[in-house]
Amino acid sequence: MRVNADALAKVYAKSLFELAMDAGGSDKLVEIADELEQICELAREDKKINLFLSSPVVDVTARGKTLSAIFTNSITDLTLRFLLVLNNKGRLDRLESIETAFDQLVQEEFGRVEVDVITPVAIDTDSLATIKEKIHAALGKEPVIHPYVDAGLLGGIKLRIGDQLIDGSLQTRLRNLGEELKNNGGAAVRERYEAFMDN
Secondary structure: OOOOOOHHHHHHHHHHHHHHHHHHHHHHHHHHHHHHHHHHHHHHHOHHHHHHHHOOOOOHHHHHHHHHHHHOOOOOHHHHHHHHHHHHOOOHHHHHHHHHHHHHHHHHHOOEEEEEEEEOOOOOHHHHHHHHHHHHHHHOOEEEEEEEEOOOOOOOOEEEEOOEEEEOOHHHHHHHHHHHHHHHOHHHHHHHHHHHHHO
């Protein structure tokens, strides 16, 4: 599942976004977004790469030279320079969060919005299409859907749209009911009982 973009990540992502727009507009945005995604994917798949990027014990100068050796002529100069800035500032460990924030900015530029759909079991394509239509109708943006399975959910669905979490899971509904009973006690139960008896 994608990591959340914190405030610091958004600052770095905004700077990179502006530099990319100046360097080549929409095409450059897409190119850099792809490069960042691939680098983050490498770090997720390979623990050694992840440790190399995130460890505070790795010498900053040595890491910078290694980054240059690995990525020169493999990624755009702007992406490489950005990685070197993050390295010098001790922020390479935030790369995944920055990549999420940058991707959100790119999607907004193209009138799209990233949506994580989290369910207890894999969701079928018809249901995903329905969710996509409803989000499009509500937001007026084209949703880019990322389905995830969380076997820990009892039922229902969670949606993460950008930084906003919409929690329709069964656990949350049960927790809310428990809070209501705890706070309102017998009054809530009595009201429901009376409403039931009146029918």
